[in-house]
Amino acid sequence: xxxxxxxxxxxxxxxxxxxxxxxxxxxxxxxxxxxxxxxxxxxxxxxxxxxxxxxxxxxxxxxxxxxxxxxxxxxxxxxxxxxxxxxxxxxxxxxxxxxxxxxxxxxxxxxxxxxxxxxxxxxxxxxxxxxxxxxxxxxxxxxxxxxxxxxxxxxxxxxxxxxxxxxxxxxxxxxxxxxxxxxxxxxxxxxxxxxxxxxxxxxxxxxxxxxxxxxxxxxxxxxxxxxxxxxxxxxxxxxxxxxxxxxxxxxxxxxxxxxxxxxxxxxxxxxxxxxxxxxxxxxxxxxxx
Numbered sequence: 001x002x003x004x005x006x007x008x009x010x011x012x013x014x015x016x017x018x019x020x021x022x023x024x025x026x027x028x029x030x031x032x033x034x035x036x037x038x039x040x041x042x043x044x045x046x047x048x049x050x051x052x053x054x055x056x057x058x059x060x061x062x063x064x065x066x067x068x069x070x071x072x073x074x075x076x077x078x079x080x081x082x083x084x085x086x087x088x089x090x091x092x093x094x095x096x097x098x099x100x101x102x103x104x105x106x107x108x109x110x111x112x113x114x115x116x117x118x119x120x121x122x123x124x125x126x127x128x129x130x131x132x133x134x135x136x137x138x139x140x141x142x143x144x145x146x147x148x149x150x151x152x153x154x155x156x157x158x159x160x161x162x163x164x165x166x167x168x169x170x171x172x173x174x175x176x177x178x179x180x181x182x183x184x185x186x187x188x189x190x191x192x193x194x195x196x197x198x199x200x201x202x203x204x205x206x207x208x209x210x211x212x213x214x215x216x217x218x219x220x221x222x223x224x225x226x227x228x229x230x231x232x233x234x235x236x237x238x239x240x241x242x243x244x245x246x247x248x249x250x251x252x253x254x255x256x257x258x259x260x261x262x263x264x265x266x267x268x269x270x271x272x273x274x275x276x277x278x279x280x281x282x283x284x285x286x287x288x289x
Contacts, residue, residue, distance in 0.1 A: 205237070229263065
């Protein structure tokens with residue numbers, strides 16, 4: 001094994017340990033006798049084609065969709081889940097150092113212990129070339145983490161800090177979390193990344209959130225190792241049209257929009273490309289068991 005590849009494997013193992021350490025601490029705090037419920041979901045989301053705002057003669061529309069599935073276990077003190085999603089992102093201009101097939105597998109959840117709340121996920125995210133050729137680099141490992149502390153035992157407000165790729169490269173930002181349940185439903189403000197409302201009975205849900213992540217990329221000749229960054233503001237309204245029962249799933253449909261969608265990646269001819277794809281409407285279908 002060559003020295004360069006050995007150093008990459010060692011760095012991947014070291015980063016993996018750093019990402020997993022919060023989970024080990026949190027799991028020790030989970031009450032063992034808490035009654036848990038399990039659920040499984042399938043998700044499909046389709047965006048309207050993006051029209052490039054840049055005046056590029058060779059540019060055409062960009063298409064995007066998402067397929068996802070996952071499993072979740074929840075009890076009174078914690079939530080733990082495993083999620084996989086696949087996004088074809090068709091960019092039809094230039095010579096991108098990626099093939100546009102974005103795969104992401106993550107595991108994690110949230111844990112509450114007295115005044116403290118931990119939210120953390122870890123996993124791998126990369127284009128299909130990474131897994132086809134099994135030539136991995138450090139950008140393959142990915143994660144999010146946030147830690148909050150409530151002002152007191154009865155306070156709805158918690159303050160904390162979180163780190164992720166939602167605003168581009170990985171960065172730490174202060175976070176303020178407030179939630180309340182009243183006659184109008186369940187309100188959650190997690191600023192600056194999320195505003196969520198659920199109606200009584202959870203028939204309706206409205207979310208405005210900051211989405212963003214990084215996928216490791218590898219071009220076909222396996223000579224350029226880089227990363228793709230995709231970020232947006234997303235608003236979505238969903239409605240549960242069927243409650244499900246027995247072997248039948250609950251059915252949830254949604255409509256929304258992605259605003260200020262931006263992508264950054266390496267082009268084989270021009271180097272780093274940072275583009276604004278603009279805005280696009282979207283629709284979604286989710287099945288829950």
